[in-house]
Amino acid sequence: MSQVTIVTGLFDIGRDSLNKSFRRPFSYYVENFKKLLSIDYPMVVFGDEELRHIVEARKHAPTYFISTDLNRLRETETYPAIVAARERLREKFSMRPGVIKAPQATLDLYMPLVSQKIYWLRDVARLNPFGSDHFMWVDGGIAGHFKRFSTRYFEGNFRNSLPAYMQNRMFFVLFPIRRDAEELHGFEKGKFDEWAGEPLDHAVRAAVFGGDAASIERTVPLYDEILRATLAEGLMGTEENIMTIMVCRHRQLFDLHRTVSGIPSEFILRHDPLGSFLFKLGWQRIALKRASKRYRRRLLERLHLRERSAPLQVDSLSSK
8 A cells, every 4th residue: 555654843933922823832832742743654754853852752654853943934935925925914914813813913933834745745755764655744733623532533544545535635624704705814806716716615625635756746846836925915814825826726636526515534534434423413513603603793784774774753742
């Protein structure tokens, strides 16, 4: 069977300093990262020296640690353009707290970090320390998206399906977005559609993606060109915006998998009968709750408008 090397990474970029809706302590990521380390795949990990002892304690499967100084990201060619685009994003959406308080608009190294994923995947494919046929990026904190994480979700049908997804092409996972949205991750939706060449109703969820060495080499220049060009225009969101534009422009080069939730675990769980059933059950509850909230909000909006438009009732006695 073809071997798949997982590529991942974990860094503390200060997410615990964010607004409550985006705040997560680094300990949350470390806890979920350890769960990812427990799966039985060859793994290459990018991280700073403080992470080394956690990674090197992994003995049940081949493991390769690449010590990485995040401050080097400030020396990349794209860093000045990211800083400028982030300032433009904050000005453009200054009245949208949900945008300007998000990590890509607040944390200096967020976009420089997430935009590196595909470059690091290419670097590992070139290095190929375990002689693998395929290489898959998996976010270090992905275990946090499972209600109950189990290593079995990465085995069986999922593991057996991966080589077909990555044969002479890269695979990406898509999640639904609103066509009439104002932005996605701070990237203006109108511009997003223009760059993609179509009115978008799905975008790439970049928590899991991969390919064979040749397809990764073919893909990175496409990604790099779009990243630089959009930044030059002052447009920035996250790596998911760049990957979405790329797969739309070169759809024939990729194996695309649509999901209904946007939750990164959905793509993995759909390969496991029990996991898929439990996910669908949980997602139906979430969707029902969201629909109920939307209905109540719209009902209140209609009642408010009705009150504002109702004619003024004057007491007949008051005019006498």
